[in-house]
Amino acid sequence: xxxxxxxxxxxxxxxxxTFAFSCLGAGRPVVWLALSETGGAYTEAAEAARAEIxxxxxxxxxxxxxxxxxxxQPSPRLVVAVGAxxxxxxxxxxxxxxxxxxxxxxxxxxxxxPGVGARLQSAVWLDQPMSRQLDLLRTAMxxxxxxxxxxxxxxxxxxEELLRAAADRSQSVLVVHAGSITQLPVAxxxxxxxxxxxxxxxxxxIFNGSTIQDIxxxxxRHRIPLAGFSPAYIKAGAMLALYATPAQIGAQAGEVARGFxxxxxxxxxxxxxxxSIGINYGVARSLGLSxxxxxxxxxxxxxxxxxxxx
Amino acid sequence: xSATPVRVRSRILIAALLPAILVAVALAGVLLERQYRSLDxxxxxxxxxxxxxxxxxxxFGVFANSLETLNLLTRSVRAGDPDIVAVxxxxxxxxxxxxxxxxxxxxxxxxxDEESVFQHGMLTVVIAPIRRPKLPxxxxxxxxxxxxxxxxxxGFVILEMSRKSLETERSRQMALGAFVAAAGxxxxxxxxxRIALGVMRPIFRISDVVNRIGRGxxxxxxxxxxxxxxxxxxxxxxxxxERLGRAQEHLVSQIEAATxxxxxxxxxxxxxxxxxxxxxxxxxxxxxxxxxxxxxxxDVLSRTELDAVQRDLVAKMAASVDASxxxxxxxxxxxxxEAGVVEPQVRPFRLQPLLDKIxxxxxxLAVAKGLVFRTRExxxxxxxxxxxxxxxxxxxxxxxxxxxxxxxxxxxCRRRGEAVWLEVWDTGIGIAPEQQQEVFREFHQLGNPExxxxxxxxxxxxxxxxxTRTLGHRLWxxxxxxxxxxxxxxxxxxxxxxVDDRVEAIGGATSSIHARVLVIDDDETVREGMARLLEDWGxxxxxxxxxxxxxxxxxxxxxxxxxxxxxxxxxxxxxxxxAALRAExxxxxxxxxxxxxxxxERLRExxxxxxxxxxxxxxxxxxxxxLVALLSR
Numbered sequence: 001x002x003x004x005x006x007x008x009x010x011x012x013x014x015x016x017x018t019f020a021f022s023c024l025g026a027g028r029p030v031v032w033l034a035l036s037e038t039g040g041a042y043t044e045a046a047e048a049a050r051a052e053i054x055x056x057x058x059x060x061x062x063x064x065x066x067x068x069x070x071x072x073q074p075s076p077r078l079v080v081a082v083g084a085x086x087x088x089x090x091x092x093x094x095x096x097x098x099x100x101x102x103x104x105x106x107x108x109x110x111x112x113x114p115g116v117g118a119r120l121q122s123a124v125w126l127d128q129p130m131s132r133q134l135d136l137l138r139t140a141m142x143x144x145x146x147x148x149x150x151x152x153x154x155x156x157x158x159x160e161e162l163l164r165a166a167a168d169r170s171q172s173v174l175v176v177h178a179g180s181i182t183q184l185p186v187a188x189x190x191x192x193x194x195x196x197x198x199x200x201x202x203x204x205x206i207f208n209g210s211t212i213q214d215i216x217x218x219x220x221r222h223r224i225p226l227a228g229f230s231p232a233y234i235k236a237g238a239m240l241a242l243y244a245t246p247a248q249i250g251a252q253a254g255e256v257a258r259g260f261x262x263x264x265x266x267x268x269x270x271x272x273x274x275x276s277i278g279i280n281y282g283v284a285r286s287l288g289l290s291x292x293x294x295x296x297x298x299x300x301x302x303x304x305x306x307x308x309x310x
Numbered sequence: 311x312s313a314t315p316v317r318v319r320s321r322i323l324i325a326a327l328l329p330a331i332l333v334a335v336a337l338a339g340v341l342l343e344r345q346y347r348s349l350d351x352x353x354x355x356x357x358x359x360x361x362x363x364x365x366x367x368x369x370f371g372v373f374a375n376s377l378e379t380l381n382l383l384t385r386s387v388r389a390g391d392p393d394i395v396a397v398x399x400x401x402x403x404x405x406x407x408x409x410x411x412x413x414x415x416x417x418x419x420x421x422x423d424e425e426s427v428f429q430h431g432m433l434t435v436v437i438a439p440i441r442r443p444k445l446p447x448x449x450x451x452x453x454x455x456x457x458x459x460x461x462x463x464x465g466f467v468i469l470e471m472s473r474k475s476l477e478t479e480r481s482r483q484m485a486l487g488a489f490v491a492a493a494g495x496x497x498x499x500x501x502x503x504r505i506a507l508g509v510m511r512p513i514f515r516i517s518d519v520v521n522r523i524g525r526g527x528x529x530x531x532x533x534x535x536x537x538x539x540x541x542x543x544x545x546x547x548x549x550x551x552e553r554l555g556r557a558q559e560h561l562v563s564q565i566e567a568a569t570x571x572x573x574x575x576x577x578x579x580x581x582x583x584x585x586x587x588x589x590x591x592x593x594x595x596x597x598x599x600x601x602x603x604x605x606x607x608x609d610v611l612s613r614t615e616l617d618a619v620q621r622d623l624v625a626k627m628a629a630s631v632d633a634s635x636x637x638x639x640x641x642x643x644x645x646x647x648e649a650g651v652v653e654p655q656v657r658p659f660r661l662q663p664l665l666d667k668i669x670x671x672x673x674x675l676a677v678a679k680g681l682v683f684r685t686r687e688x689x690x691x692x693x694x695x696x697x698x699x700x701x702x703x704x705x706x707x708x709x710x711x712x713x714x715x716x717x718x719x720x721x722x723c724r725r726r727g728e729a730v731w732l733e734v735w736d737t738g739i740g741i742a743p744e745q746q747q748e749v750f751r752e753f754h755q756l757g758n759p760e761x762x763x764x765x766x767x768x769x770x771x772x773x774x775x776x777x778t779r780t781l782g783h784r785l786w787x788x789x790x791x792x793x794x795x796x797x798x799x800x801x802x803x804x805x806x807x808x809v810d811d812r813v814e815a816i817g818g819a820t821s822s823i824h825a826r827v828l829v830i831d832d833d834e835t836v837r838e839g840m841a842r843l844l845e846d847w848g849x850x851x852x853x854x855x856x857x858x859x860x861x862x863x864x865x866x867x868x869x870x871x872x873x874x875x876x877x878x879x880x881x882x883x884x885x886x887x888x889a890a891l892r893a894e895x896x897x898x899x900x901x902x903x904x905x906x907x908x909x910x911e912r913l914r915e916x917x918x919x920x921x922x923x924x925x926x927x928x929x930x931x932x933x934x935x936x937l938v939a940l941l942s943r
Contacts (some may be wrong), residue, residue, distance in 0.1 A: 243451065
């Protein structure tokens with residue numbers, strides 16, 4: 001499995017480099033797609049971004065490669081950092097180029113964004129807006145369902161957004177803070193005791209590979225569904241998840257890049273415009289919830305329609 | 311015989327059983343050890359599985375700090391396995407969260423990240439860490455790599471499992487193993503004993519036969535067994551026994567033949583010797599009677615009034631009688647030595663008186679023969695029998711004078727360490743080396759093939775040699791033919807300071823004896839001669855022929871001394887006569903036996919009766935001396 005992964009990564013890298021050099025031409029603007037690493041979500045996002053940048057014959061040379069290997073290439077008009085690790089590396093290297101970060105959580109951007117030259121840097125992060133999350137829960141759960149949210153050190157900043165969105169929708173939301181992993185069991189207990197659904201947010205201190213099993217176990221014991229923020233949560237046992245796929249976020253970043261190359265300034269950092277919904281029907285059945293087989297599409301369509309309407 | 315088979319059988323049993331025992335013990339040990347180890351492994355595996363399962367199940371309880379859940383879990387684990395003594399769940403700091411059962415641990419176990427198993431007394435203890443399960447969630451969405459690493463371990467399960475059941479099982483297995491091994495060994499022993507018996511029986515049989523043959527029973531044969539394990543050996547033993555038997559019979563017959571021949575020779579030799587002895591005894595006895603009487607009469611005659619011519623004739627007659635008597639005495643001495651009745655009376659004495667005596671006796675003889683005769687002064691004293699030494703010396707000197715025609719004879723004494731050599735030198739004809747041993751043989755004479763009786767009987771050196779051997783001394787000679795000889799007698803030096811210088815007087819003048827003498831002799835001539843001589847000495851003599859007459863005479867007048875011939879009429883003896891007289895007159899009656907019989911028995915008999923024995927011919931001087939000695943007691 002590992003061997004196969006390495007083979008795939010090597011193949012992808014070779015393809016990217018061939019493509020990049022074949023496109024190099026005199027006077028054409030260059031965009032670096034600086035990947036945290038090749039393969040998986042990074043390559044998928046980069047591919048979508050590249051497609052968006054060169055759409056309609058836009059004369060741009062796109063060089064996509066792991067960020068370490070890009071030094072020495074013709075200077076780019078824009079660097080697109082794909083992944084938090086790429087952003088961190090570029091920041092430490094002190095590249096003087098305009099920067100667009102993508103495929104990273106908002107907390108990573110907040111922590112790593114360079115403070116100077118703010119006009120020449122922006123981000124398209126993965127965190128879904130709270131309003132969309134609450135809308136999905138209102139659609140998927142009974143209307144009076146109480147929503148519990150655990151906030152940790154990385155997600156404390158969204159509390160305001162969350163509470164405002166809840167107030168706008170007259171939804172009952174219980175926010176409990178857990179300062180560290182040691183406080184997690186008690187905080188989790190409090191949340192689960194008084195709510196009907198647990199909304200997980202991106203906070204590596206609270207929700208990570210080491211805690212997710214216990215958190216899921218706790219929710220099952222309380223017969224409370226967990227709403228996650230990535231496809232992995234669906235696989236781990238969350239009942240549903242709202243997330244942007246790497247391709248969706250990559251395409252959005254590519255669109256921003258194309259605008260920048262066309263002479264527009266970089267927009268303010270933004271969340272994902274598009275999204276996907278994942279449902280674990282097995283978990284839903286275990287919890288005694290009946291969900292239509294095409295609910296994911298229906299709910300997505302519903303949410304999109306709602307967001308388009310004024 | 312009985313000890314050998316048992317020993318052999320024991321050895322065979324040991325040889326057969328020892329490897330079997332070793333193999334059985336080793337096998338049983340190895341198998342038991344393996345069995346025990348596998349049981350132990352199984353128990354450890356069970357304990358590990360239980361602990362892991364509990365660690366997995368308890369993970370959420372620890373995370374959620376649900377002590378009730380944890381207690382429930384520990385109780386259920388313990389209830390599920392009777393060997394589990396105690397189960398404890400501790401947090402990472404080692405504080406107990408839940409427990410079931412009473413822990414038998416006397417120490418606080420080390421809590422490590424890895425699962426560990428150890429034995430504590432009769433417990434198998436497993437410490438299993440309670441790990442957080444890790445689920446892969448995309449780093450892309452949560453930037454997890456930035457987060458503070460969450461500790462992997464949440465707590466520990468400590469499970470104590472009793473080894474009692476294992477030990478019980480082990481004991482059971484050991485007992486079973488021991489039983490099986492014992493049964494196997496018993497069977498092996500029985501088989502080995504049977505086989506050993508089968509193998510050994512013919513060997514024992516053969517060994518028995520060999521022993522019997524060894525003890526001389528050559529008729530012993532190995533009975534062949536139809537199942538005999540060694541027919542070749544049996545046949546070989548039988549063949550050997552047969553051949554041995556034949557060889558022995560042959561040997562025995564040869565030995566018997568040889569022994570028969572030898573016995574015949576010995577008998578012949580003994581007969582010849584006896585005949586010689588008898589001849590000697592008879593000859594000397596028969597000669598003695600007349601010579602004895604002759605001597606007595608001559609002595610009486612010499613005391614009568616005679617003219618010069620008569621006196622010369624009487625002297626010559628006396629010399630002839632003396633020569634005859636000397637030869638007879640020599641024969642008598644030899645027969646005494648041959649009979650082994652000579653008992654040396656050893657005492658310290660000086661040699662000088664002896665030399666003086668020899669000088670006085672032989673000096674005139676040598677001078678008469680025209681020889682120089684010398685004795686050298688000797689101050690030494692020796693430890694021996696003086697009479698026997700004198701006899702030896704006389705024989706040597708007499709022999710030297712006899713064989714020396716020119717020159718002289720020297721008798722000398724020389725000290726040699728702890729011995730004194732008495733040497734007799736002569737300048738005679740000498741003795742060739744090959745003759746030097748022969749001269750000591752009886753009747754051997756050098757240069758006298760014609761047996762001139764003037765040269766003696768050839769017994770002198772034989773007597774000297776016999777007496778020397780009787781005394782335990784050494785006599786040897788050195789000689790150069792034509793130049794002369796020296797005979798040396800080695801005498802031990804006297805250790806005592808007291809030396810008896812008495813030397814029996816030989817010869818000498820006769821004094822008057824006034825005593826009543828009873829003479830018993832069957833020979834009338836001798837009776838008359840004795841009566842004349844005794845009366846001439848001043849005695850009152852009664853001469854009788856028989857014991858009865860003697861008793862009658864003694865009753866008439868008690869005699870002062872009795873002189874009896876040994877051989878009397880009617881096969882009676884002088885000893886009987888003396889015994890009868892002593893029975894009548896008292897045991898202290900002095901008596902003297904005179905005999906012409908030189909048989910050694912006479913000497914022993916007279917010694918036993920405490921009666922001096924004189925051999926005929928008795929010289930007048932000798933008789934006189936003995937009478938004086940008896941009467942002076």
